[in-house]
Amino acid sequence: xxxxxxxxxxxxxxPMAYIVTTFFLAVTGLFFAISPSxxxxxxxxxxxxxxxxxxxxxSVLTMRLLAEERKLGTIELLLTAPVRxxxxxxxxxxxxxxxxxxxxxxxxxxxxxxxxxxxPDGGPIGTSYLGLFLLGCTALAVGIFASSLTSNQxxxxxxxxxxxxxxxxxxxxAQFVPEALxxxxxxxxxxxxxxxxxxxxxxxxxxxxxxxVTALFLFLAIxxxxxxxxx
Amino acid sequence: xxxxxxxxxxxxxxxxxxxxSFRVEKGEIVGFLGPNxxxxxxxxxxxxxxxxxxxxxxxxAGHNISSQSLDARRHxxxxxxxxxxxxxxxxxxxxxxxxxxxxLDNDKIKTRIDEVVDTCHxxxxxxxxxxxxxxxFRQRVGVAQAIIHEPDVLILxxxxxxxxxxxxxxTRQLIKExxxxxxxxxxxxxxxxxxxxxxxxIIIHEGKIVAEDSIKNLSSMIxxxxxxxxxxxxxxxxxxERLRKISGITKVSxxxxxxxxxxxxxxxxxxxxxxxxxxxxxxxxxxxxxxxSLEDIFLRLTSEEESEQ
Numbered sequence: 001x002x003x004x005x006x007x008x009x010x011x012x013x014x015p016m017a018y019i020v021t022t023f024f025l026a027v028t029g030l031f032f033a034i035s036p037s038x039x040x041x042x043x044x045x046x047x048x049x050x051x052x053x054x055x056x057x058x059s060v061l062t063m064r065l066l067a068e069e070r071k072l073g074t075i076e077l078l079l080t081a082p083v084r085x086x087x088x089x090x091x092x093x094x095x096x097x098x099x100x101x102x103x104x105x106x107x108x109x110x111x112x113x114x115x116x117x118x119x120p121d122g123g124p125i126g127t128s129y130l131g132l133f134l135l136g137c138t139a140l141a142v143g144i145f146a147s148s149l150t151s152n153q154x155x156x157x158x159x160x161x162x163x164x165x166x167x168x169x170x171x172x173x174a175q176f177v178p179e180a181l182x183x184x185x186x187x188x189x190x191x192x193x194x195x196x197x198x199x200x201x202x203x204x205x206x207x208x209x210x211x212x213v214t215a216l217f218l219f220l221a222i223x224x225x226x227x228x229x230x231x
Numbered sequence: 232x233x234x235x236x237x238x239x240x241x242x243x244x245x246x247x248x249x250x251x252s253f254r255v256e257k258g259e260i261v262g263f264l265g266p267n268x269x270x271x272x273x274x275x276x277x278x279x280x281x282x283x284x285x286x287x288x289x290x291x292a293g294h295n296i297s298s299q300s301l302d303a304r305r306h307x308x309x310x311x312x313x314x315x316x317x318x319x320x321x322x323x324x325x326x327x328x329x330x331x332x333x334x335l336d337n338d339k340i341k342t343r344i345d346e347v348v349d350t351c352h353x354x355x356x357x358x359x360x361x362x363x364x365x366x367x368f369r370q371r372v373g374v375a376q377a378i379i380h381e382p383d384v385l386i387l388x389x390x391x392x393x394x395x396x397x398x399x400x401x402t403r404q405l406i407k408e409x410x411x412x413x414x415x416x417x418x419x420x421x422x423x424x425x426x427x428x429x430x431x432x433i434i435i436h437e438g439k440i441v442a443e444d445s446i447k448n449l450s451s452m453i454x455x456x457x458x459x460x461x462x463x464x465x466x467x468x469x470x471x472e473r474l475r476k477i478s479g480i481t482k483v484s485x486x487x488x489x490x491x492x493x494x495x496x497x498x499x500x501x502x503x504x505x506x507x508x509x510x511x512x513x514x515x516x517x518x519x520x521x522x523x524s525l526e527d528i529f530l531r532l533t534s535e536e537e538s539e540q
Contacts, residue, residue: 002331006328010317014319073315074315074316074317076309077311077376078332080281081333082305082332083332229280229281229282230283
């Protein structure tokens with residue numbers, strides 16, 4: 001996948017990725033460090049409370065993926081090369097997923113510290129990372145969709161941030177409407193399924209939810225790309 | 232190599248390309264000529280598969296660009312009007328990426344990069360970041376990416392726009408060179424360029440093809456009427472009147488002692504003109520037959536089109 005490789009490399013060579021990583025590690029590290037006083041347990045709960053940093057990070061990482069192609073005109077090369085639109089989008093997705101995985105791997109020293117200084121429960125930590133990874137996939141897919149809509153990177157970031165936080169807080173909103181309706185709305189919320197992973201539960205529904213939202217937004221991005229031919 | 236049939240493209244309700252058909256045969260260099268916003272770029276974008284046509288069909292190397300898009304695209308090298316470059320990559324990595332997405336075999340990529348860098352004279356710049364190159368070199372990188380996968384067909388949209396005159400002539404040389412191995416369709420609104428590079432020209436205006444022929448035929452077809460330019464010493468009015476009486480001359484215009492005479496097709500009244508002038512006691516200082524330039528043809532075609540509407 002030439003496109004995935006190219007995107008991954010261009011992250012490594014751009015200052016943006018390093019700034020974002022630094023920010024991400026600083027924020028998550030801070031929350032992790034103060035967590036013993038908040039949670040009073042040997043866990044990475046403090047780190048996990050920074051889910052919002054992950055959403056921001058994904059928005060910033062993906063904002064340039066297609067918006068910049070439009071701005072530079074290189075979109076003409078991608079759309080006239082003998083590759084399918086779906087390959088373009090998947091390539092972009094895998095490239096950004098690669099860099100996100102690296103960033104998550106860099107946070108692994110939080111649990112390592114716990115093992116050095118205490119005796120944490122490994123199960124929930126493992127499932128938490130699975131949850132973070134899935135949430136990350138979803139956020140990247142939303143970001144790529146937003147980036148496919150515009151040639152302006154800032155607009156792309158704001159749109160994807162908007163969609164992600166709206167999806168997250170659907171869960172909160174669900175509490176304020178009649179229960180039946182609330183349950184339905186809750187099913188669509190990003191935040192509905194995350195706590196399970198933190199508690200160490202792997203529920204198939206959760207995995208299916210995150211993967212299908214990811215697929216949905218990647219599909220929308222592919223449609224948007226194809227649609228630009230018909231303008 | 233390229234076959235366009237009844238191609239029509241609307242942008243919303245605006246008609247950009249109006250039912251055009253043409254062919255480009257293997258090995259030809261064809262100029263696609265027209266004023267700005269005539270529909271050149273739109274047509275090229277449809278041929279390359281970047282835009283979908285509203286109606287009509289395009290075949291490239293025998294593959295339909297809509298139904299067998301990937302097969303058709305494999306045969307196309309495309310240089311869009313605004314040279315599309317990833318400004319943060321080096322020339323080498325840029326070419327490497329494009330070779331890969333165009334499906335070039337892994338083991339061939341390195342040699343092909345060396346070859347196109349050689350063809351486009353980019354040797355010294357191969358490890359320079361694309362964003363730091365001057366416009367002329369960016370253009371050459373653009374040409375290099377278009378030929379990296381050895382396509383049969385090259386589509387070049389305004390390949391010499393915005394670069395300095397020396398580089399323009401280098402680029403033209405390069406295109407002629409490429410024309411030996413590739414079928415080329417290039418668009419331009421610069422007339423001399425067409426007569427320098429192309430063998431055949433398609434003139435498009437307001438989305439319609441107004442003329443299509445070899446440059447030679449086009450000149451003689453439209454000119455039909457030949458032009459003669461004279462310089463004569465003597466009373467202007469009388470000279471003009473005398474010239475009008477000569478058979479075969481359809482129009483006489485003058486300014487000071489310069490006269491332009493148009494004659495009907497197949498006529499060469501130069502001998503009669505000379506005789507008439509000498510007999511009347513004026514002096515003929517110079518006389519030359521003028522080939523109608525592409526510019527004249529172009530203006531005539533596009534203005535005729537307007538007067539019809």
